[in-house]
Amino acid sequence: xxxxxxxxxxxxxxxxxxxxxxxxxxxxxxxxxxxxxxxxxxxxxxxxxxxxxxxxxxxxxxxxxxxxxxxxxxxxxxxxxxxxxxxxxxxxxxxxxxxxxxxxxxxxxxxxxxxxxxxxxxxxxxxxxxxxxxxxxxxxxxxxxxxxxxxxxxxxxxxxxxxxxxxxxxxxxxxxxxxx
Amino acid sequence: xxxxxxxxxxxxxxxxxxxxxxxxxxxxxxxxxxxxxxxxxxxxxxxxxxxxxxxxxxxxxxxxxxxxxxxxxxxxxxxxxxxxxxxxxxxxxxxxxxxxxxxxxxxxxxxxxxxxxxxxxxxxxxxxxxxxxxxxxxxxxxxxxxxxxxxxxxxxxxxxxxxxxxxxxxxxxxxxxxxx
DNA sequence: AGTTGCATGTAAGAGGTTACATGATTTC
DNA sequence: GAAATCATGTAACCTCTTACATGCAACT
Numbered sequence: 248x249x250x251x252x253x254x255x256x257x258x259x260x261x262x263x264x265x266x267x268x269x270x271x272x273x274x275x276x277x278x279x280x281x282x283x284x285x286x287x288x289x290x291x292x293x294x295x296x297x298x299x300x301x302x303x304x305x306x307x308x309x310x311x312x313x314x315x316x317x318x319x320x321x322x323x324x325x326x327x328x329x330x331x332x333x334x335x336x337x338x339x340x341x342x343x344x345x346x347x348x349x350x351x352x353x354x355x356x357x358x359x360x361x362x363x364x365x366x367x368x369x370x371x372x373x374x375x376x377x378x379x380x381x382x383x384x385x386x387x388x389x390x391x392x393x394x395x396x397x398x399x400x401x402x403x404x405x406x407x408x409x410x411x412x413x414x415x416x417x418x419x420x421x422x423x424x425x426x427x
Numbered sequence: 428x429x430x431x432x433x434x435x436x437x438x439x440x441x442x443x444x445x446x447x448x449x450x451x452x453x454x455x456x457x458x459x460x461x462x463x464x465x466x467x468x469x470x471x472x473x474x475x476x477x478x479x480x481x482x483x484x485x486x487x488x489x490x491x492x493x494x495x496x497x498x499x500x501x502x503x504x505x506x507x508x509x510x511x512x513x514x515x516x517x518x519x520x521x522x523x524x525x526x527x528x529x530x531x532x533x534x535x536x537x538x539x540x541x542x543x544x545x546x547x548x549x550x551x552x553x554x555x556x557x558x559x560x561x562x563x564x565x566x567x568x569x570x571x572x573x574x575x576x577x578x579x580x581x582x583x584x585x586x587x588x589x590x591x592x593x594x595x596x597x598x599x600x601x602x603x604x605x606x607x
Numbered sequence: 608a609g610t611t612g613c614a615t616g617t618a619a620g621a622g623g624t625t626a627c628a629t630g631a632t633t634t635c
Numbered sequence: 636g637a638a639a640t641c642a643t644g645t646a647a648c649c650t651c652t653t654a655c656a657t658g659c660a661a662c663t
Contacts, residue, residue: 249622254522260529267642276521283623285644306632308642320529327523327530331538333545334518340511341456341586342434345579349440349504352573358511365513393532393605399525402604406521406597413593417586424582425573429650447614463651465616486660488614 248294248322250332251277252287256296256315256323261396263314275407288313296322356425363418370411377404428474428502430512431459432467436476436495436503441576443494455587468493476502536605543598550591557584 254277258269266288270281288311291297296319299311315323340362347355381388384397391398434457435449444452446468450461468491471477476499479491495503520542527535561568564577571578 250519250522257522257526260526276525277517278515280624310642323526324529327526328534331523331542332519334516334520335458336514336516337457338514339430340514341583342430342437343507343511344583345456346437346440346503346507347579348574348576350507354508355573362511393535394528396528399527402601403521403524409593409597410590413589417589421582460652490614
């Protein structure tokens with residue numbers, strides 16, 4: 248049982264989902280390809296932590312909808328209590344910035360503009376998620392209680408927004424540095 | 428040539444360093460163990476991108492001090508111009524927050540306090556780095572020019588600080604949410 | 608006396624990406 | 636007509652971690 252496996256259980260604790268959907272929704276927290284997820288789901292099923300039903304579709308390919316079992320829920324709860332690994336980030340851009348003096352200012356500025364627009368796109372998508380969460384919640388988001396199923400969605404979008412804002416802020420600050 | 432290999436060249440473009448030192452200094456941008464770095468250095472040497480001198484020490488183990496060659500510099504400059512991969516973060520804590528409603532408020536609060544103190548420690552270390560950079564620079568940091576060798580150190584510590592501040596801010600905001 | 612830091616390296620195994628394979632429907 | 640979306644799966648390959656191996660000096 249690796250972290251990604253527990254991550255899949257975590258998502259399944261809220262909704263039954265297909266492997267494809269799990270792959271899409273786990274990206275913000277733990278990027279993974281379908282080729283990694285499908286074998287893990289088979290393992291989780293063998294362990295009795297998840298179960299699935301075949302759903303036949305006419306317009307789209309047939310699918311397997313997975314759900315969490317009682318044993319899976321138990322395993323998930325135990326994992327939450329275990330020590331948590333610190334987040335790991337690998338940032339190629341930062342490595343390039345380290346030796347940015349090797350290129351001219353114009354090229355450096357071009358790189359920063361590109362990176363800033365990447366973060367702007369990311370921010371827009373988070374803002375859409377935020378609006379989506381707002382739409383799905385009955386209460387105003389600030390009033391959501393700990394046990395509300397929407398609580399986690401709200402606080403995690405908030406987390407993502409704070410981070411992307413910090414990244415964007417740094418990009419803009421860098422751009423002003425390079426223009427002068 | 429993978430990203431880590433270019434990262435090593437990037438560090439070597441500023442100072443000649445041992446594999447051990449490279450391992451220590453690349454952590455903030457691209458975490459890696461010595462067991463990954465030593466073989467890559469051997470590869471880089473075979474490609475002619477780096478060279479090393481044996482340095483015999485009496486009190487400590489002997490070491491190999493690597494430096495960038497002309498060919499290495501050229502490879503490094505070409506890499507900077509290539510498209511840059513987006514940063515990748517894997518965050519076990521976020522996966523746990525997603526299903527945090529499975530445990531009680533007290534346990535959740537405990538987890539957040541722990542995570543906040545982790546970020547506080549990180550912030551302190553970044554503030555030390557900041558002071559170190561300040562001490563090594565003749566000019567006030569805000570006046571550092573693009574081509575100053577200290578410029579990259581300054582802007583990268585700034586980047587790290589903005590990010591850790593965002594993380595800490597989220598932790599504290601979460602704590603206030605859970606106390607009410 | 609035991610741990611940490613310096614310093615290098617290899618081997619085995621786990622984790623993750625890319626490519627191959629299939630196939631219908633919808634959008635540009 | 637080409638690309639993207641849905642949907643599953645396997646195989647080969649690359650990346651990364653853990654463990655093994657050695658040894659001295661400094662600190663607790």
